[in-house]
Amino acid sequence: MSNRIVSLVIASRRSTGSLKNWCTCKRVPLSRRPPPLHRADRLRPCIVSVGYRCYSVCGVAYRNFSSKTVTEIANKMPEATKPFQRLPPNVKPKHYRLSLVPDFKTLTFQGDVSIEIEIKSPTNEITLNALELELTKENVTLKGDKVLAPTEIAVSQSDETAIFKFDFPISPGSYELAIRGFKGEVNDKMKGLYRSKYVNEKGEDAYAFVTQFEATDARRCFPCWDEPALKATFDISLQVPKNLVALSNMPVKSQKEEADTVRYVFEKTPVMSTYLVAVVMGEYDYVEDRSSDGVLVRVYTPKGKKEQGLFALEVATKVLPYYKEYFNIAYPLPKIDLIAIADFSAGAMENWGLVTYR
Template identity: 40%
Template sequence: VEVTEPTDEVVLHALDLDLVEVWVDQGGERIDATVALDAENEMAILSLATTAVAGPAVVHARFAGELNDKLVGFYRSTFTDDAGVEQTLACTQFESTHARRAFPCWDEPSFKASYAVSLVVPEDLVAISNAAEVGRDDLGDGTVRVRFAETMVMSTYLVAFVVGPLEVTDAVDVDGVPLRVVTPPGKADLTDYALDVGAFSLRFLADWYGIPYPGDKLDLVA
């Protein structure tokens, strides 16, 4: 972040999160912070041990949240597989101001940033996010850290990720944009129409607005 004037307080949006440890790094100096949560206004007020001066700074936070059943934020969803067994997946719905349920942030549409998402997930599950996967690290305990490319500059409500026992179609090249459909297992034969409509929509909207699609890929999740 860019500190515009000296301050000893940083205010972020946060809801249903436990901020375990927060500090600000400025010029290589660590400034510890205490956290006061304002649940009514969905805010976290960070009181700095020393004043942050004008200039660049990095806010660090270790926090824990919940995978909720509220259909907003980072939430749990289900589907029934071909064997009739209910399967669980984790997905996001951040519009319009629910990113604050998943991570502390400035969660208003007027604030924009780029996002480099990493997800630690069981190694047998599929994980996707806004940008293309750029690598994964085996953590040796049955989980992997999946790393995604940095996104375009965008509002928090556009950040998205999905984790679950899913299948992904081969990518279709749409004027240089890889297009895929993510489905429950065994449903790949039902994806042709979605791929056709997705490809048509990408081309139509790029032509209509005169602006190429700015992402590095597009996944349709159904």
């Protein structure tokens, strides 16, 4: 319509001119009573006008083209999706030991995770979250007084769960659940462990492997209790090609060369939710400094562009002590890394100790 913009509106507060927008049950202009449209429990079958405004350089015109009841509109709304599947409350995680080995050629990964858990009541099933992961029962054990193996793994893609079933009830107590050799794809969905495409210094296409776990996508990377309230500590290790950088929430505790790869072991995290766990693997440069209260700050950039991180570094080192004084809460980790990701769905993600952003 050239210089006109058409917008569909529900005229719920107009009572003059040609709108004829009157409530049939009370026969009073809607402008004289608060509109109930924002509260589903207050909806009434009164008439509202549905029309459009035409905006132009000459002014605004409003034209009425139909009338519908609120009930009719509500009845045509899409049905609610399936309720979020909550995990049973009888098992709680306490600590994860997670090891990931990515393959940059096949865009896949495999991993091992050992989870210290507390079983609160007798059960012959252990349910946790897992999505788009390959699990085999031969690689799963439950260690307590004895070492047990599940007789079956029931995987539900719709519920995003894996249920380990045992022949007899397991008594309450502390156990170690080991899940070895699980496999997955480094996807292009910007969820879980995903691949971010960029052009390297040689002008070639390359990938960085990045995580985005908020709100419930840690389960795409490793089997876990992926609900924010089910907090635990984490020991994380990554095995990557020698030419790549490996980052996680905590500083590197040790590193060891193995053939053409380096295995990085990171320090143990504080108690935290699974959605805040983060890893990044790729080609990066960095600049670093320390805040006045001693926190190591690094800003990671694409290779050859580290000078572009200097402003972010300056701001971060000043903001940390300012917030410490303002909120009277100190930053609890020994370091914070800031890293720009080529393919990133959100504006930024506040992973603890490893902040990712577009």
